[in-house]
Amino acid sequence: MSQTVTAPTTTDITIEVVYRGIFQKTLAQRICRSVVLAARRRGSPGTAFARYGDSPERNGVPAKQFAVVAADDTQLEASMARYEPSVTDVTVAVDDTLVKGVESWAWYGRQPIWKTTKPDGFVIVTSDKTPDEIVAQTDTAVRPYTLAVVPGAASFAGLWVYKDDHTDWRVLGALAKVAPDWIRLEDVRALVQEQTKDPNAVASVQYGFDATVLRPVAVGEGTSGHEVLQFEKPGWTTMRPGIVVDARKPGERNPFYKKYGARTMRPVVNFDTCIKCTMCWLDCPDECFEVTPTGHYEVVYEACIGCGICAQVCPVKDCIVMVDELKFDPDLDANKTVWPQWQADRGTYNKWFEAKSGVSAAPKSAKAAASSGAAATGGED
Amino acid sequence: MAVTEIKTAPLKEVETEQLLTGCEAIAEAIRLADVDVMAAYPIRPYDGVMQAAAKLIANGKMDVEYIVADGEHSQFEIVKHASAVGSRVFVGSSGVGWFYAFEAIAVTAGLRLPVVAICGNRALDDPGAFGTEHNDSLAVRDLGWLLPWAETAQESMDLALMAWRIAEDKRVSLPIAIGLDGAFLTHSQQLVKVPVKAAVDEFLPPYDLGDRLLHPDNPITIAPQVDQDWLMEIRRQNDAAMRSALDVITEAHADFKRIFGRGGDSPFLDEYMTDDAEVVFFGQGTLALPMKVAIRRLRKQGHKVGLVRLKWFRPFPTAEIVKSLSRFKAVGVIDRDYSFGSPYYGGVLYNEVRSALYSHPKRPTVVGFIAGLGGREIEQPMANEIFEKTVAAGRGDLTVGDQCHWIGVRA
Numbered sequence: 102m103s104q105t106v107t108a109p110t111t112t113d114i115t116i117e118v119v120y121r122g123i124f125q126k127t128l129a130q131r132i133c134r135s136v137v138l139a140a141r142r143r144g145s146p147g148t149a150f151a152r153y154g155d156s157p158e159r160n161g162v163p164a165k166q167f168a169v170v171a172a173d174d175t176q177l178e179a180s181m182a183r184y185e186p187s188v189t190d191v192t193v194a195v196d197d198t199l200v201k202g203v204e205s206w207a208w209y210g211r212q213p214i215w216k217t218t219k220p221d222g223f224v225i226v227t228s229d230k231t232p233d234e235i236v237a238q239t240d241t242a243v244r245p246y247t248l249a250v251v252p253g254a255a256s257f258a259g260l261w262v263y264k265d266d267h268t269d270w271r272v273l274g275a276l277a278k279v280a281p282d283w284i285r286l287e288d289v290r291a292l293v294q295e296q297t298k299d300p301n302a303v304a305s306v307q308y309g310f311d312a313t314v315l316r317p318v319a320v321g322e323g324t325s326g327h328e329v330l331q332f333e334k335p336g337w338t339t340m341r342p343g344i345v346v347d348a349r350k351p352g353e354r355n356p357f358y359k360k361y362g363a364r365t366m367r368p369v370v371n372f373d374t375c376i377k378c379t380m381c382w383l384d385c386p387d388e389c390f391e392v393t394p395t396g397h398y399e400v401v402y403e404a405c406i407g408c409g410i411c412a413q414v415c416p417v418k419d420c421i422v423m424v425d426e427l428k429f430d431p432d433l434d435a436n437k438t439v440w441p442q443w444q445a446d447r448g449t450y451n452k453w454f455e456a457k458s459g460v461s462a463a464p465k466s467a468k469a470a471a472s473s474g475a476a477a478t479g480g481e482d
Numbered sequence: 483m484a485v486t487e488i489k490t491a492p493l494k495e496v497e498t499e500q501l502l503t504g505c506e507a508i509a510e511a512i513r514l515a516d517v518d519v520m521a522a523y524p525i526r527p528y529d530g531v532m533q534a535a536a537k538l539i540a541n542g543k544m545d546v547e548y549i550v551a552d553g554e555h556s557q558f559e560i561v562k563h564a565s566a567v568g569s570r571v572f573v574g575s576s577g578v579g580w581f582y583a584f585e586a587i588a589v590t591a592g593l594r595l596p597v598v599a600i601c602g603n604r605a606l607d608d609p610g611a612f613g614t615e616h617n618d619s620l621a622v623r624d625l626g627w628l629l630p631w632a633e634t635a636q637e638s639m640d641l642a643l644m645a646w647r648i649a650e651d652k653r654v655s656l657p658i659a660i661g662l663d664g665a666f667l668t669h670s671q672q673l674v675k676v677p678v679k680a681a682v683d684e685f686l687p688p689y690d691l692g693d694r695l696l697h698p699d700n701p702i703t704i705a706p707q708v709d710q711d712w713l714m715e716i717r718r719q720n721d722a723a724m725r726s727a728l729d730v731i732t733e734a735h736a737d738f739k740r741i742f743g744r745g746g747d748s749p750f751l752d753e754y755m756t757d758d759a760e761v762v763f764f765g766q767g768t769l770a771l772p773m774k775v776a777i778r779r780l781r782k783q784g785h786k787v788g789l790v791r792l793k794w795f796r797p798f799p800t801a802e803i804v805k806s807l808s809r810f811k812a813v814g815v816i817d818r819d820y821s822f823g824s825p826y827y828g829g830v831l832y833n834e835v836r837s838a839l840y841s842h843p844k845r846p847t848v849v850g851f852i853a854g855l856g857g858r859e860i861e862q863p864m865a866n867e868i869f870e871k872t873v874a875a876g877r878g879d880l881t882v883g884d885q886c887h888w889i890g891v892r893a
Contacts, residue, residue, distance in 0.1 A: 154709045335715070340719055344594070348701035348702050
């Protein structure tokens with residue numbers, strides 16, 4: 102990965118869409134293809150492609166697709182000669198939890214969402230949060246950029262049974278707003294009209310254009326709470342022969358690929374109501390739970406992809422609650438273990454649990470607990 | 483089931499001379515090298531080794547895990563994995579059977595596992611044919627397998643014993659496939675000196691994978707998926723191993739000669755009557771036999787002609803070949819293989835030799851011959867034609883040079 106940042110150019114525009122692997126693949130593809138097709142209406146050639154190394158995609162693991170539009174074929178050729186762009190004019194994140202960092206499943210380490218965004222470029226995020234809340238969760242800016250928030254939650258539109266929710270058209274409206282030289286609003290509207298024959302879709306383009314909020318981000322703004330994961334790649338003389346890689350020893354976790362970058366929801370645990378039944382520990386597909394000295398089970402957040410299976414199998418109501426990843430403070434909450442805090446001061450911990458989860462930490466009444474237990478075990482009969 | 487206890491008195495082992503086919507000589511080498519695992523699947527002519535090894539096991543002369551696979555692909559995968567967990571292995575196939583194992587053959591080299599194989603060279607189907615042709619072995623020439631060719635049953639055994647030592651050397655750690663010409667070598671019985679086990683033990687150290695051993699006490703991952711950030715380094719590392727093989731072969735050859743007193747002057751080339759030669763034939767495998775007969779006959783008529791037989795095709799001994807062939811006016815390269823649509827419509831060996839000589843200021847004229855395909859005998863009139871065309875090319879006759887000639891083909 103080249104660290105070089107080249108000077109901004111007006112001969113072409115490069116847009117990357119960062120998305121949740123598989124779940125948002127179709128969404129990302131629609132945005133990138135539409136960028137090229139819209140720009141074609143004003144005569145510019147373009148190309149759209151997915152990062153080859155992300156394939157086969159993994160559920161929720163961050164992936165990228167790109168759209169490049171150029172002034173002419175010669176300029177486009179220069180863009181197409183690259184494996185993937187190292188500098189982009191616009192970065193689009195179609196899930197706001199991606200601003201906490203992008204770790205693809207290749208050995209690239211964890212990267213800030215703005216890693217490739219050029220100075221004074223744009224980072225477009227679809228979110229129902231305010232721009233300030235987003236900036237607070239984004240890595241400290243080392244170059245100035247403008248954050249553009251497109252109203253809307255993370256979308257699964259285009260994934261099998263999920264209904265189209267016009268996220269793609271809203272994002273295209275936002276792109277027309279931040280890059281009007283290349284993506285003209287009238288071209289996008291005409292393209293969407295032609296493709297969908299749906300006036301509501303065209304209205305969504307206009308809504309994206311109008312409702313997107315711009316917020317300049319200065320150097321130094323953001324959080325330094327996110328872990329930096331970078332790796333030295335060995336050369337052929339220093340590599341172990343025979344394509345041998347050290348395996349993890351029993352109980353050891355992978356220091357190179359941590360998986361939590363796939364997480365959009367985080368399980369939080371109420372240790373006071375935990376009955377130590379081991380269900381979460383048994384059923385976690387990523388073996389995230391570790392036994393504490395008190396016999397409770399605690400999530401190792403670095404290994405947790407936030408799949409929610411622990412919360413589903415937990416027989417105690419509201420003992421494990423899935424919480425939006427962006428509700429956690431990047432510095433204070435990071436991926437730290439929480440059981441020692443509960444052990445040290447249950448009152449403070451429980452207040453934190455309630456603030457995050459929105460449910461009471463107090464044990465349910467005996468009657469409620471019994472009925473909840475019956476409901477949970479009833480399905481096994 | 484009745485069990486008969488067989489009591490055997492230890493015998494003092496002495497070197498014996500036995501009448502063995504090339505395949506049987508290989509089986510003897512398997513016994514002498516203390517191979518742990520061999521995987522088998524029948525296809526002619528390789529299956530001669532299968533039968534000979536099975537007989538040695540049945541007669542209580544050899545102890546080896548003998549696994550009959552469900553096809554060549556499994557056969558090669560079995561030994562690849564056995565090699566990764568620390569077993570000395572043997573495997574082999576022929577013709578399209580070799581091709582059925584191709585995926586396993588590729589990954590074995592990529593993984594740097596020292597599998598020793600024979601390829602009983604056989605024409606590729608279709609048409610169904612079982613005579614010798616080198617295109618089966620040669621198909622793996624770009625993958626990282628070392629490829630020697632044997633001329634005699636004795637050399638088959640000697641190359642096999644050297645193969646484990648060279649392949650398992652940590653500087654190399656690459657697989658080896660010995661080419662044995664079908665019928666001429668695999669199935670003809672020749673007198674072979676079978677050494678004693680103690681001498682082989684002196685020559686061949688035990689197999690030791692070191693910290694690459696796949697074992698629960700040594701947790702490693704092998705064969706991971708990589709992307710464009712890794713592959714070139716891995717290829718370059720394997721390239722370095724192939725380059726080191728030249729030195730390792732030279733060392734093994736010298737040590738073999740010291741212990742067994744055989745092997746010739748050069749580990750890579752076998753030269754016959756070349757001292758004063760003006761033109762030479764160049765080829766590999768058993769075609770050296772009819773060409774040597776021809777050379778003796780032509781010498782009687784006063785022609786200064788010789789033979790250079792290539793013993794190792796991979797690694798290609800470029801420096802040795804250039805040094806040797808630049809002494810002659812013309813070289814007639816005889817290919818028992820063919821490469822459809824290749825430069826000058828030649829054989830594989832022809833184009834490799836021409837490429838090796840290209841930058842040499844004194845390069846000889848190189849003329850190519852396609853002969854003996856599918857196991858067709860190279861008869862003496864054909865050898866005459868090869869000689870005459872090579873001499874003509876050496877004189878600068880452009881109707882002959884810079885092209886390849888099919889020898890003994892009906893029009």
